[in-house]
Amino acid sequence: MNRIVVCGLSNRAMQMFIKPILTKYSQENEIVGLLDLDEKRVELLYEMFPELASVPSYRPEQFPEMIAQTEATTVIVTSRDDTHVDYILQGLKFDLDIICEKPMVITSHDARRVMEAEKTSQGKVTVAFNYRYNPFHRKIKELILEGKIGKVTSIDLNWYIDTYHGASYFKRWNRMRKHSGGLSVHKSTHHFDLVNWWIDQKPVEVFAYGDLHYYGKNGEENPSQIDNRYCGTCKEKLICNYYNRWNNRTNSVKVKDNHIKAGVEEKYTNYRPDACIFDHEIEIEDTYVATVKYDQGALLSYSINFSLPYEGYRLAVNGTKGRIETQEFHELSRIPFPVPEQTIDYFPLFGSKESIHVVQNEGGHGGGDPLIQEDLFLGIDPHRSYEILAGSEAGAYSIAVGEGVWKSSKQNQPIRIDQLLENYIYE
Template sequence: MLMKKKYAICGVSGRALGMFAKPILTTYAPRSELVALLDTDPERFELFRTRFPEHPAIAVYGEEEFERMIEETKPDVVIVAGRDDTHARYIVAALEHDLDVITEKPMVTTGADARRVLEAERASKGSVTVTFNYRYAPVHDKIKEMVWEGRLGRITSVDLNWYLDTYHGASYFKRWNRRRELSGGLSIHKSTHHFDLVGWWINQRPVEAFAYGALHYYGSEGELNPERVDGRHCGTCTAASRCAYYTRWNARHVKDDHLGLLAAEGRQFPYTGYRPDQCIFDSEIDIEDTYAAAIRYNGGALLSYSVNFSLPYEGYRLAINGTKGRLETTEYHAPSRTPFPTPVQTIDYFPLFGSKETIHVVHREGGHGGGDPLLLNDLFLGEDRSRPYSVLSGAADGAYSVATGEAVWRSAKEGKPVAIQDVLAGWKGELTKA
């Protein structure tokens, strides 16, 4: 008889419900069992029961009841999916119980907490998996394969420019992400995805970062702020008709990952003391919305990176250069929100001496470019060992991506290069998985 693995979820977020609870209770139910939920807000337990009425008896615990949860439900794995600043606490506590951990990205919000996790994992029988689902997107996997096969030779430089549109980009400034103490800033909350991808593609570890950053679009000084008043919410704002961000998207039926969830449940803001429609022009916003960075890697590669959180369309442009050639690709994400026709993403390969080759990749259904279903298979069925390289991310991957993000915002504030090892307080762990 197949033994079921028992899971407890810390942080009953929308992501926790859709990405983890639902698959455990449905697709992977023959091998998995959800035994506990932990959160600061009892209303989130009620939201879980509304979405999964056939599972009313799942044990629930408050934020201070982690030890009792472990003792009473005896999970094999703890899934950490709450607000970013809560991750370190539950990851370390689970490792101290020799349990495995699955955590949403970013693994933590500071280099100091990354170091704590690395040390806790080293002393534990448990291990940490960070759900970097972008690795699993078919185009990203193909890029990894091309680099791994040596088609580019030794990697010398990478150019990555990431764009978020006025819908997605603004959403971070409506929510708790807009405060650095809660999210680490967007060079951590969002850019860890990008830094992890680059490190995984080229199999090199970041050494140093130099960056510039600014708050151009949002906050009280934003040029499109209709009036300087704090504490507004989109749902009740009297200036909404004069807000370009609001009027651009309010007239269209676009499902937001937070507001759409609430609408689907037929309930208005079913969270205690939290609304995901805070004004993007509030003066409490203390993070940047634009970065340009140069990052040096231990294998000699150089990354030129930029990200912008308020653009007319969403996607990225990537080029990877090596001693034997170059590849380029452009992605237009969320075509339904893009005000012009967008092509299907391909990869252009330019050998150093030879003819250009355009590579068409088989695209898949599912979130994050078809990556989510493949990630879930690896999480709940075990990693696919037929691949010649690992795709699942570990604690070292999570730590280096967070440390790079912190080095970026610190460099932007301090005006000088920041060493990754300084952010990690001299940690000398393993290189990111190949």
């Protein structure tokens, strides 16, 4: 029996990990301890999952005590991003296996600390990159492995986040780089990990530009320079174009948040998910363009924007024998116009185009969540012919690229990945 403790009782913890463990994987896994800074989150968890009422809860400083009392074998880390490193390092010190929500940590320095600690521990770090498990993303990996496009030479990846989703990062703790590493780390690690995994090459250098355009005090849609506003109590919300994009004058529903279940935030302590997206304290960027060079010659052209009219991405992977293209329109309920069905188009260098209609499955992140949960809680699928579950090295490289994007945009110079990871060589 796998004895699990959960550090950080976030909505992600409850929906992605705790609920499926209790409903699908309870024969092989048991939750034996809960840890969070906020007692109200613990109370909420007991309310949502009464079957856990007898499971003891702990505060962050009680981690060693929790491990000793529960005899845990696995730690799930779903706390705020900047606290991940603390729980990972403590867990490895006790020779425990770690399952960590992305990003693994928020700095390259801490990523190296994790990899060094893992080398001397009997525990293993797994990073829950669920986007790898999306059926389209798995199919792209398979096409590349089959040699359909030959040697990968370049990748174009443009990611679009609409203001419904994008604003949620600026209404909460994510807006502070010290908590999230900025969005090139918190969000883009998903995307950098996908590319690293698809092409099976290591990033070596990044050059990027980034800026804050839509959000923050200088945003064009900012009704005024008043600071410390909250959507729920703001006197200017009826003249705020952002607020009125998702609400009307008679709408009694609070401003939407893409990450928190409605009403749950009221049960947290000192937590407001509706801080004004035009506050002066916002210090992270909302727009990036970047170029990444890889150790086997591939080049990535990447962009992301967090204030667009619709959500999705466009991808092209080029090789010596052909090209793969796909385009996703995400959250169709928020797109006010018709969009095409997602397919994968394969263009051989010589021959006819093929359009691939991918077999899909239900679940979050395009059907990726249920599949990664199976690998995490039942063991890796023995019938899969390629590696998909990510470890600490994958987590580290995705973070290093994200940190390099931010630092390059600030320093106006290329950033070497090995220098961020202090010339780390994974053995």
